[in-house]
Amino acid sequence: MNDMKHLFTPIKIKGLELKNRIVMPPMCQYSAEDGKAGEWHRLHYGIRAVGGVGLILIEMTNVEPNGRITDGCLGLWSDEQIEPLKEVVDLCHRQGAKVGIQIAHAGRKAEDAPEVVSASDVAFSKDYKNPRALSTEEVREMVESYRRAVARAVKAGVDTVEIHGAHGYLIHQFHSPLTNLREDEYGRDKARFGAEIIRAAREEIPSSMPLIFRISAIEYVEGGYNLDYSLEISKKYKEAGVDVFDITSGGEGEFVGSSGRPGTHAGYQVPFARAYKETLGIPVIAVGKLEDVSMANSVIGNEDADLVAIGRGLLRNPNWALEAGLAIQKQVDIPYQLKRGFPKQVF
Numbered sequence: 001m002n003d004m005k006h007l008f009t010p011i012k013i014k015g016l017e018l019k020n021r022i023v024m025p026p027m028c029q030y031s032a033e034d035g036k037a038g039e040w041h042r043l044h045y046g047i048r049a050v051g052g053v054g055l056i057l058i059e060m061t062n063v064e065p066n067g068r069i070t071d072g073c074l075g076l077w078s079d080e081q082i083e084p085l086k087e088v089v090d091l092c093h094r095q096g097a098k099v100g101i102q103i104a105h106a107g108r109k110a111e112d113a114p115e116v117v118s119a120s121d122v123a124f125s126k127d128y129k130n131p132r133a134l135s136t137e138e139v140r141e142m143v144e145s146y147r148r149a150v151a152r153a154v155k156a157g158v159d160t161v162e163i164h165g166a167h168g169y170l171i172h173q174f175h176s177p178l179t180n181l182r183e184d185e186y187g188r189d190k191a192r193f194g195a196e197i198i199r200a201a202r203e204e205i206p207s208s209m210p211l212i213f214r215i216s217a218i219e220y221v222e223g224g225y226n227l228d229y230s231l232e233i234s235k236k237y238k239e240a241g242v243d244v245f246d247i248t249s250g251g252e253g254e255f256v257g258s259s260g261r262p263g264t265h266a267g268y269q270v271p272f273a274r275a276y277k278e279t280l281g282i283p284v285i286a287v288g289k290l291e292d293v294s295m296a297n298s299v300i301g302n303e304d305a306d307l308v309a310i311g312r313g314l315l316r317n318p319n320w321a322l323e324a325g326l327a328i329q330k331q332v333d334i335p336y337q338l339k340r341g342f343p344k345q346v347f
Helices: 039-050 079-094 136-155 170-175 192-204 227-240 270-280 293-301 312-316 320-327
Strands: 011-013 016-018 022-024 055-062 098-104 160-165 211-216 244-248 284-287 307-309
Touching: 016 098, 022 320, 039 055, 039 079, 055 079, 055 136, 055 160, 079 098, 079 136, 098 136, 136 160, 136 192, 160 170, 160 192, 170 192, 192 211, 192 227, 211 227, 227 244, 227 270, 244 270, 270 284, 293 307, 293 320, 312 320
Parallel strands: 022 055, 022 307, 055 098, 098 160, 160 211, 211 244, 244 284, 284 307
Antiparallel strands: 011 016
16 A cells, blocks of 8 residues: 655656655745846745755736736746746756746736726725726737737746636636626636637646646625635646646635635635545645645645645745655755754654
8 A cells, every 4th residue: 555645755746756745835025127037036945945845936026007906026928037937947957946937917906007907897995096998809818918928928937827717807807797797608608718818828838747726716706606616617727737736715705715814714715626636636736834744745635636735834944845744754855054953854
């Protein structure tokens, strides 16, 4: 009988080989200039690669200037943004991590844009701008903007691409009945926009590269969609070409799941990840208050998910992965420059 899986069991998904199951999820740094990665990004991601993370997913990177949450967000709408990003990717590769990037558009949740767009002209809240509904032709052009951004990410050397369809951003705005009140084909089929982006991305990435899709499994708002709805949408996304689902929640309504309400206890999103894994039969990433090492390890050992994303834990401690290995008595490769700071591995 094989040993049970654990955080440091290697995994291969298509052509992507990871040394462990630990993922650094996309977390906005608001530190870019003109959408370009800079010194902070090299330091921020490089040190987590040194710290043993298997897969680093670079923060939400936007397909057009008005698609950024803030003017400090990363972008890939210009070829000039490729080389600075490549420097970050290459640095992380040299330190032993694989690297992905999250491609996105904030839609109605863009904060600094002079004009915001969405599926329909429904504002996020009274504190946000009222969006303009994209015309049908503009929606089709937006798909091409995603395509071009994905192509640039591939040129920058990433190992995988994640399409952001969660947290109330543009793709989420299209597949949510709360925000998509359209009467054209993108309203009649709420998954159409996301599926077209997925197919466009697949055409731009190597066939061996897995495509990840981040989705909010449920919405925390009256009238919001439930797990059954998101699973049905995601079946269409899988058919379009998704290889891995990154399972989060919230983003529409007053509370994003991670804001502390409702009931965001440790591992609160793991049941959603398990439901996706069982229903769709492809690898999933679990995320959300999993920085307790025993909790994270149990998610893998119990096969609730195939990978675990550690967000706040890695923000606080870039060496979280190294310390996790020691905590569960698994051999980890501690860089020789750091070994004097760690207990000797005797197991």
